[in-house]
Amino acid sequence: MLEVKNGGIETTVQDYPGRIGLLDQGIFPAGPMDDLAFRLANLLVGNDPGAAGLEVTAGGAEFVFTDARVIAVCGADMQPRLNGAPIERWRSYEVAPGDSLALGWLNGPGFRAYVAVSGGIDVPVVLGSRATYAPGEIGGHEGRALRAGDRLPLGTPSSAAAGGRRVKPDLVPTYGSEWVVEAVRGPQADPDYFTPEDMDFFFSHAWTLDRNSNRTGYRLDIHRWQWARTTGGVAGGHPSNILDNGYPVGAVNVAGDQPIILTVDGPTLGGFVCCAVVAQAAMWKLGQMVPGWDKIRFKEVDIAQAADLARQLERVISADSLERV
Amino acid sequence: MTQHDGRASGVILASIPAREGRPQIVYRQAGDRFMLVEFGEMEFDLTMSFRVLGLNRALKEHGLDGLIETVPAIRSILIHYDSTRLAPDGLIQAVEDLYEHLPPFETLRIPSRRISLPIAFNDQWTRADIARYVEHIRKDAPNIINGNNLEYGARYNGLRDAEELIEYVMATEWWSAAIGFFPGLPFLYPLDRRYAIVLPKYNPTRPWTPEGAVGIAGPCLAIYPVPSAGGYQLFGRTIPIYDPKQRNPAFAENPILLRPGDRVSFGPRVSDQELIEIREAVYAGTYQYQIDDSAVFDVGEYLRFLEATREEAEAFRRRQEEAAKRTPVP
Numbered sequence: 001m002l003e004v005k006n007g008g009i010e011t012t013v014q015d016y017p018g019r020i021g022l023l024d025q026g027i028f029p030a031g032p033m034d035d036l037a038f039r040l041a042n043l044l045v046g047n048d049p050g051a052a053g054l055e056v057t058a059g060g061a062e063f064v065f066t067d068a069r070v071i072a073v074c075g076a077d078m079q080p081r082l083n084g085a086p087i088e089r090w091r092s093y094e095v096a097p098g099d100s101l102a103l104g105w106l107n108g109p110g111f112r113a114y115v116a117v118s119g120g121i122d123v124p125v126v127l128g129s130r131a132t133y134a135p136g137e138i139g140g141h142e143g144r145a146l147r148a149g150d151r152l153p154l155g156t157p158s159s160a161a162a163g164g165r166r167v168k169p170d171l172v173p174t175y176g177s178e179w180v181v182e183a184v185r186g187p188q189a190d191p192d193y194f195t196p197e198d199m200d201f202f203f204s205h206a207w208t209l210d211r212n213s214n215r216t217g218y219r220l221d222i223h224r225w226q227w228a229r230t231t232g233g234v235a236g237g238h239p240s241n242i243l244d245n246g247y248p249v250g251a252v253n254v255a256g257d258q259p260i261i262l263t264v265d266g267p268t269l270g271g272f273v274c275c276a277v278v279a280q281a282a283m284w285k286l287g288q289m290v291p292g293w294d295k296i297r298f299k300e301v302d303i304a305q306a307a308d309l310a311r312q313l314e315r316v317i318s319a320d321s322l323e324r325v
Numbered sequence: 326m327t328q329h330d331g332r333a334s335g336v337i338l339a340s341i342p343a344r345e346g347r348p349q350i351v352y353r354q355a356g357d358r359f360m361l362v363e364f365g366e367m368e369f370d371l372t373m374s375f376r377v378l379g380l381n382r383a384l385k386e387h388g389l390d391g392l393i394e395t396v397p398a399i400r401s402i403l404i405h406y407d408s409t410r411l412a413p414d415g416l417i418q419a420v421e422d423l424y425e426h427l428p429p430f431e432t433l434r435i436p437s438r439r440i441s442l443p444i445a446f447n448d449q450w451t452r453a454d455i456a457r458y459v460e461h462i463r464k465d466a467p468n469i470i471n472g473n474n475l476e477y478g479a480r481y482n483g484l485r486d487a488e489e490l491i492e493y494v495m496a497t498e499w500w501s502a503a504i505g506f507f508p509g510l511p512f513l514y515p516l517d518r519r520y521a522i523v524l525p526k527y528n529p530t531r532p533w534t535p536e537g538a539v540g541i542a543g544p545c546l547a548i549y550p551v552p553s554a555g556g557y558q559l560f561g562r563t564i565p566i567y568d569p570k571q572r573n574p575a576f577a578e579n580p581i582l583l584r585p586g587d588r589v590s591f592g593p594r595v596s597d598q599e600l601i602e603i604r605e606a607v608y609a610g611t612y613q614y615q616i617d618d619s620a621v622f623d624v625g626e627y628l629r630f631l632e633a634t635r636e637e638a639e640a641f642r643r644r645q646e647e648a649a650k651r652t653p654v655p
Contacts, residue, residue, distance in 0.1 A: 020393065020394070021393070021394045022394075023394055023396045023403070023405060023505070024394065024395060024396045024397060024503075024504060024505070024585065025504050025505075025508065025509060025579075025581045025584075026504050026505040026506060026507055026508040026509050026510050026550075026581070027508050027581075127579075127580075133508075135507065135508065135551070136507075136508035136551070136567070136569060136580075137551070137569045138508075138569045138580065143569055183356075184354065184356045184357045185335065185336045185354060186336065186354075186355055186356065187336060187353035187354065187355040187361040188336075188353075189335060189336045190335055190336075191335060233367055233368075234367065234368055234369050234543075235367065235543075242367065243367060243369070243398070243399055243400055243401075244398055244399060244503065244505075244506075244512060244545075245361060245363075245396075245398040245399075245400075245401040245403060246359075246361070246396030246397075246398055246401070246402075246403030246503075246505065247403070248355045248356045248358070248359035248403065248405075249358075249359075250356060251355070251356065267505070267506045267507070268396065268505040268506060269396065269398060269503055269504075269505025269506050269512075270505075270506055274355065276356075277355055277356025277357070277359065278356070279356070279357050280356075280357055280358050301357075303354060303357050303408055303413055306356075306357030306408070307357055307408040307409045310357065310408075310409050311409055314409075
């Protein structure tokens with residue numbers, strides 16, 4: 001059992017890849033915002049890389065374990081402490097019944113930390129996943145963020161679970177405050193909807209992530225787009241309007257003047273244009289951006305390049321990326 | 326809109342011109358794991374939805390390797406695929422092959438459940454959120470008359486009064502062309518064009534909408550599955566279409582009630598008090614949703630119906646246009 005002493009700002013149970021196959025029912029996949037740190041944390045404790053673990057956003061959470069487990073904390077530096085003593089991120093530790101894991105405030109770049117526990121968090125599977133999907137109030141623990149007093153059941157640990165393992169230092173992702181995010185042109189990129197100048201601006205501007213950004217969407221700066229059309233025709237008066245269609249996960253959706261990246265809890269369908277889509281292999285970076293502070297530049301890649309990046313990322317999600325301390 | 330004449334350019338991976346029996350189809354890249362397939366032009370044509378759902382069903386049944394899921398909408402399908410296993414060209418070729426082997430459009434018979442939902446018009450819950458909107462967001466919103474959107478809706482469509490608007494909403498079946506935005510939210514379009522209400526959206530949008538609220542914007546009717554912000558003109562409230570706690574047998578297999586290709590009608594018309602009682606029965610598990618599972622939608626028959634009612638529908642559309650010109654937009 002994992003007892004929540006303090007849920008912090010927003011701590012949720014997630015699994016990877018979340019709820020796949022429900023886009024046509026209005027459900028985005030949910031899952032961790034940073035799937036790279038999340039999956040490495042699971043590997044460290046001997047779990048399947050997609051097993052259910054915790055996503056701690058912006059810091060300030062505390063948990064107590066009621067039985068012997070192996071744990072790991074990956075992602076942003078929230079100065080993790082085990083029974084009050086500092087521990088390292090990106091490595092596994094053995095915990096005993098009664099041990100307490102505390103995450104403090106953010107220390108340096110990055111925004112989300114991931115806690116994996118051997119055996120995984122054994123909340124009920126809802127529509128194929130344990131991931132918390134707050135807009136639909138399903139998954140995770142009662143479909144919501146964790147609060148003090150919540151008690152989460154844990155699964156059976158694998159015999160491979162052991163403390164004293166770490167992610168090879170050269171494979172630990174580095175975070176900063178200025179991000180380069182690989183993105184592929186979206187369905188309404190030039191020439192019918194955006195002008196070539198609009199797209200050049202999109203791929204060269206250092207966008208600021210608005211502080212009103214969360215798991216449903218990442219808002220970027222307001223920009224006066226040129227637009228290739230003067231109106232949206234039957235779909236509405238503004239040239240950003242189209243007849244409603246499905247939205248890709250990670251799409252950069254432009255509603256009027258404001259671009260919004262549709263993150264893992266976002267809307268599945270709507271009537272605004274999408275100029276680009278964040279490459280699958282770059283989605284993890286979004287999870288570590290600090291709203292209201294960090295800058296993003298989009299680097300254009302084509303589908304084949306993005307598929308290569310995805311293959312490279314998958315190769316990192318492997319026991320070969322770990323070593324004994 | 327630019328004409329593409331079969332050339333691929335930029336994000337357009339392929340463009341197949343219209344020819345006998347099929348509209349233009351444009352394949353657009355949508356990132357490295359999605360592709361958007363668009364039918365015809367950017368215009369409102371409900372019959373495109375039948376083609377979309379015909380192809381969508383074929384795609385699902387075919388089970389192409391590397392295909393993950395599809396998202397049908399009014400004139401498009403968003404395909405989710407694994408580009409590390411299936412190259413875009415291979416996907417396009419597979420979709421084209423499937424489309425070519427679909428039966429002729431006029432002979433399509435689409436499994437299409439018929440579902441009727443009780444509704445309270447001009448109910449206390451939507452009126453309460455409209456009152457909050459007037460108090461906190463916009464005092465002079467022209468789409469709010471006497472604390473509701475029905476009277477504005479009647480005026481904008483050239484109808485006598487709110488009562489006639491209600492008759493129109495109840496007179497037609499509504500085609501579910503897509504589910505999305507929020508979990509389980511249906512995008513419903515009127516099958517009988519003689520009663521096709523059109524309305525502009527709220528401006529600015531409304532921060533609150535009750536769960537179960539029913540509203541229209543453009544030609545589209547939506548039912549709100551969860552309490553949320555919204556922009557549609559509200560005219561009533563119905564029973565839950567989404568229940569994450571799965572408290573009724575209708576939600577036993579899935580917390581989402583509606584699917585693309587369903588036909589929804591509204592009735593019986595109930596009072597606020599009756600709606601409260603029905604909603605309680607829904608959550609108690611004793612209310613039985615009115616669903617005909619075995620119904621089939623015959624495209625050819627519907628096309629004949631459209632033809633037979635064309636003049637009347639056209640007359641209403643002209644009346645609407647005249648009325649809309651005289652009515653302020655929000």
